[in-house]
Amino acid sequence: MNFVDEFRDPVAARALVASITELLGDDEVAYMEVCGGHTHTIYRHGLEHVLPPGIELVHGPGCPVCVIPMGRVDDAVWLAEQPDVIFTTFGDMMRVPGTNGSLLEAKARGADCRFVYSPLDALKIAQANPTKHIVFFAVGFETTTPSTAVTLHRAKALGVENFSVFANHVTIEPPMRAILADPALRLDGFIGPGHVSTIVGTGIYDFSPREFGKPLVVTGFEPLDILQSVQMLLKQRREGRCEVENQYSRVVRPEGNVAAQQLVAQTFVTRETFEWRGLGWIPHSALEVHPDFAQYDAERRFSLPGQRVEDPKACECGDVLRGVIKPWECGVFGTACTPETPIGTCMVSPEGACAAYYNFGRLQRRTVEVGARG
Known part of the structure; x- marks a missing residue:
């Protein structure tokens, strides 16, 4: 049995579903899968149809592209259309709509927008185009922040002067706190993010059971991972426990990636506040470039419009x-x-x-x- 088969084994899935059904009984629970990768596993494999009807899976704010507000997209389009700028970003950010269209539409209007697979690719473009200024649109939770940090250190070491980062990196704890404080939402626990946890570890989530009485299970991305995490949450409920557990122990360590954490701390500082799509302004929820790397901060090098824009009324x-x-x-x-x-x-x-x-x-x-x- 190969790795994929091991985590998609139908016999093991049926056993987990039987255990989940027994543990749930006649209760009804709602668990939020924080990460968008979990949402796609659930619907790609039809897990919502095999779980008992008393279990509701709720989507959370863990998609790094989805949480960027329209005003920041407008800033990105403005940057892309500045003279002698080559604007770089991950592919999915090219299609996010702003009030003046998307980056893909800006490209059609003549802007030099390029998608890259990593910020280091953007740095290579800067080295190959010394008469242009290259901006990298940095997005993502703690998972992708270290790669941006590595790139900034590399740019400084090489003395590359025509490169900057438009930083939109966000952190996982503040939006989860905002979700838990929302009276419109009833949750019984979290299917915790796996990729983020490889960097931050598991202790960062202790606030959820300690302050809000909601258990959390850090979870992998295969179908059996999701099912086992639900089983673990229900076992806590049955046994009267409320704690953070790690289902994804094959990848996530309790302490996370300490070297990556230290690198990020040297390269970024926490913003006073940041706007999230759907959640509004959340204090201390995002990062900006450290003053030691000010020459690589697009927000310092350019006078961005910085206008805040409401989402289209039809969009929810x-x-x-x-x-x-x-x-x-x-x-x-x-x-x-x-x-x-x-x-x-x-x-x-x-x-x-x-x-x-x-x-x-x-x-x-x-x-x-x-x-x-x-």
Whole structure:
């Protein structure tokens, strides 16, 4: 049995579902999968159909593309259209809509926008184009922040002067606290993010059981990982425990990646506040370039417009990100808003909840639910 088969074994899945069903009994629980990668595993493999109906899985704000507000996208488009700028970013950010279109549309208007696989690729472009200024659109949670930090240290060591970073790195704890403080949402626990935890470890989540009484299980991304994490959460419930557990121990260490943490601390500082799509302004929830690397900070090198922009009224990405509604409850889902013509970020990113529902055939969910109500 190879690695993939081991974590998708149907016999093991049936045993886990039987255990989950027994542990749940007649109860009803709601668990939030924080990471968009978990959302896609759930809907790619139909896990919501094999779990007992008393278990509701709620999408969280763990998609790094989805949480970037429209105003920051507008700043990125503005940067891309400046003279002698080559603007670089990951591929999914190219299609995120702003009020003046997306980066892909800016490229069609003549801006030099290029997608890269890592910030180090952007640095190579800077070295190859000394008469241009190269900006890298840095997004993501703690998972991707170390690679941006490495690139800034590399740029400084090489003395590359025509490179800067438009930093939009965010951190996982503050939005989870905001979710837990939201009276509109009832949660019984978290399916905790796996990739982020490889960097930050597991102790960072202790606030959830300690302050809010909500257990959390750090979880991998295969179908059996998700099912086992649900089983572990239900076991805690049955045994009267409330704690952080690590299902993803084959990858995540309790202390995380200490070297990466130290590198990030040398390269970035915490912002006083940052705007999140759907969650508003959250204090101390994002990072900006450390003053020691000020020459590589696009926000210091350019006078960005910095305007804050409301999402289109028809788009309910914010409520989807907060777990208040399901994607099919948005009025434009699957009609005006599709992966080909996205209105909101949740339909753009490979980790977006709306994209998961749409791409894996959950368009009928809305019809079924409306029929059941009527």
